[in-house]
Amino acid sequence: MTTAISLNQAIAAQVHDGDTVALEGFTHLIPFAAAHEIIRQRRRDLTLVRMTPDLIYDQMIGAGCAKKLVFSWGGNPGVGSLRRFRDAIENSWPVPLEIEEHSHAGMANRYVAGASGMPFTVMKGYAGTSLPDNTKNVAFIDCPFTGETVAAVAAINPDVGIVHAQRADREGNIQIWGIAGVQREVLLASTRTIVTVEEVVDELDPRPRDIVIPAMAVDFVCEVPGGARPSYALGYYERDNEAYRAWDGISRDRSHFTAWLSEKVLDIT
Amino acid sequence: MSESTGTAAEAWTADEIMSIVGSRALRDGMSCFVGIGIPSTVANLARRTHAPNLVLIYESGPIGSKPSHLPLSIGDGELATTADAVVAVPEMFNYWLQGGHVDMGYLTAAQIDRFGNLNSTIVGSDYGAPDVRLPGAGGAPEIAASCREVTIIMRHNVRAFVPEVDFVTSVGFGDGAGFRKKHGLTGGGPQTVITDLGILRPDSGDGELTLTAVHPGVKTEDVLASTQWPLRVAREVGVTEPPTPGELEALRALKSS
Numbered sequence: 001m002t003t004a005i006s007l008n009q010a011i012a013a014q015v016h017d018g019d020t021v022a023l024e025g026f027t028h029l030i031p032f033a034a035a036h037e038i039i040r041q042r043r044r045d046l047t048l049v050r051m052t053p054d055l056i057y058d059q060m061i062g063a064g065c066a067k068k069l070v071f072s073w074g075g076n077p078g079v080g081s082l083r084r085f086r087d088a089i090e091n092s093w094p095v096p097l098e099i100e101e102h103s104h105a106g107m108a109n110r111y112v113a114g115a116s117g118m119p120f121t122v123m124k125g126y127a128g129t130s131l132p133d134n135t136k137n138v139a140f141i142d143c144p145f146t147g148e149t150v151a152a153v154a155a156i157n158p159d160v161g162i163v164h165a166q167r168a169d170r171e172g173n174i175q176i177w178g179i180a181g182v183q184r185e186v187l188l189a190s191t192r193t194i195v196t197v198e199e200v201v202d203e204l205d206p207r208p209r210d211i212v213i214p215a216m217a218v219d220f221v222c223e224v225p226g227g228a229r230p231s232y233a234l235g236y237y238e239r240d241n242e243a244y245r246a247w248d249g250i251s252r253d254r255s256h257f258t259a260w261l262s263e264k265v266l267d268i269t
Numbered sequence: 270m271s272e273s274t275g276t277a278a279e280a281w282t283a284d285e286i287m288s289i290v291g292s293r294a295l296r297d298g299m300s301c302f303v304g305i306g307i308p309s310t311v312a313n314l315a316r317r318t319h320a321p322n323l324v325l326i327y328e329s330g331p332i333g334s335k336p337s338h339l340p341l342s343i344g345d346g347e348l349a350t351t352a353d354a355v356v357a358v359p360e361m362f363n364y365w366l367q368g369g370h371v372d373m374g375y376l377t378a379a380q381i382d383r384f385g386n387l388n389s390t391i392v393g394s395d396y397g398a399p400d401v402r403l404p405g406a407g408g409a410p411e412i413a414a415s416c417r418e419v420t421i422i423m424r425h426n427v428r429a430f431v432p433e434v435d436f437v438t439s440v441g442f443g444d445g446a447g448f449r450k451k452h453g454l455t456g457g458g459p460q461t462v463i464t465d466l467g468i469l470r471p472d473s474g475d476g477e478l479t480l481t482a483v484h485p486g487v488k489t490e491d492v493l494a495s496t497q498w499p500l501r502v503a504r505e506v507g508v509t510e511p512p513t514p515g516e517l518e519a520l521r522a523l524k525s526s
Contacts, residue, residue, distance in 0.1 A: 072407060073404050074405050077341065078341035085402075104362065104411075124367050128437065128443050129437045129439065131406065179348075180357045209355055234346050239342065
């Protein structure tokens with residue numbers, strides 16, 4: 001584990017063309033800065049895994065980074081559609097996008113299985129829905145003790161897991177408070193990991209309802225203040241709801257999006 | 270937006286009466302797993318009117334949120350800072366929801382069918398080439414499976430009320446009697462469907478949705494004409510209580526917050 005590395009170096013070292021990459025953060029602590037660095041380094045053919053693709057994957061999909069998306073809810077929360085995601089699915093722009101979709105509970109359990117070193121885990125869910133017809137990663141099995149039929153979901157073990165957090169100490173222990181989503185599970189399920197943080201501090205003094213993820217789950221910590229904008233980091237800045245609303249217009253047509261991508265991502269060093 | 274209904278003295282929009290009647294489905298002190306969109310508006314309205322002790326649960330992890338304004342997303346910061354507890358997502362779905370602790374799930378969707386099955390995934394017959402790609406499942410399938418009861422709220426029109434949904438995202442009563450039991454769905458399923466025209470409830474036998482009440486000024490024929498299948502109608506169709514001035518004021522204040 002090292003905390004003395006730039007985001008540019010961390011992405012270059014950890015993320016390769018063709019990798020399965022999960023950038024997580026459930027509304028809170030979404031690692032936008034890391035995604036923009038992946039876009040700038042022009043990674044291609046990634047399988048992107050995330051419960052809620054959100055703006056972060058809409059941008060990566062529109063930038064041509066993805067060949068496949070594994071997800072469970074693909075909207076702009078409270079606003080409407082993810083337009084680059086839809087353009088990729090409906091019109092193969094800028095490249096065709098294969099999709100695999102689940103429920104939130106299914107995705108969460110797939111990460112739990114991955115973090116637990118299990119090939120799959122079981123849950124109640126999916127039964128009677130159309131979801132299992134469209135993925136190979138859900139099956140139904142009988143409980144060996146009661147005979148009850150339950151859903152089995154295959155583990156997800158991303159090549160790279162990337163999350164944002166509020167703080168790390170100099171040893172690389174990570175501290176998160178507020179909505180923790182699946183941050184812990186995705187770090188433990190992934191082969192390689194990067195955590196971007198608002199700040200690196202000498203000591204992680206307690207915060208209300210915090211969790212600390214020990215450094216052994218983390219390869220690289222990068223200090224990137226504001227690295228979750230326009231999502232938020234509780235205690236640092238609020239969710240930029242105006243930016244989420246404005247994205248609907250920016251992403252509506254390809255030329256407008258492409259201009260945004262150049263100005264706000266590609267031309268920034 | 271919707272057009273106004275009723276006389277000048279009782280002017281409210283169709284969306285407003287839907288939200289207000291929707292809020293009345295929530296009882297004080299119960300726990301409610303709140304879906305994104307209209308359900309969040311309705312649940313927050315109930316907490317500001319007749320159900321101050323409603324326990325709001327959001328899939329991002331907060332349990333017992335008391336937001337001062339309407340959140341845009343299901344993970345806004347205030348949902349966490351005002352909550353009784355904030356749990357990780359696997360704990361939320363596995364322990365609290367699947368474990369059977371949640372009284373009501375409150376959902377909406379793009380399509381609903383005669384057995385209360387919901388679609389929020391695609392419109393069209395070909396999954397690989399849909400006419401419209403919708404956001405997808407989110408927390409809804411397990412909310413529909415495991416909450417003790419489910420309330421559904423959505424605008425009533427022929428595009429939304431279809432004989433069979435194009436994609437079953439969340440199960441209501443499947444294809445009728447016995448379906449939920451056969452598939453191990455432990456919750457009670459959709460007990461109330463609230464629309465901008467009235468209220469539908471499942472038949473106690475096979476679960477097929479039945480019109481039980483209309484909003485003031487709405488005729489049964491209006492509801493039939495807005496439903497793509499021959500909708501069952503209860504022998505006695507009630508009329509919902511009109512919004513009170515207090516309910517309207519609370520809703521409008523909430524929407525502008």
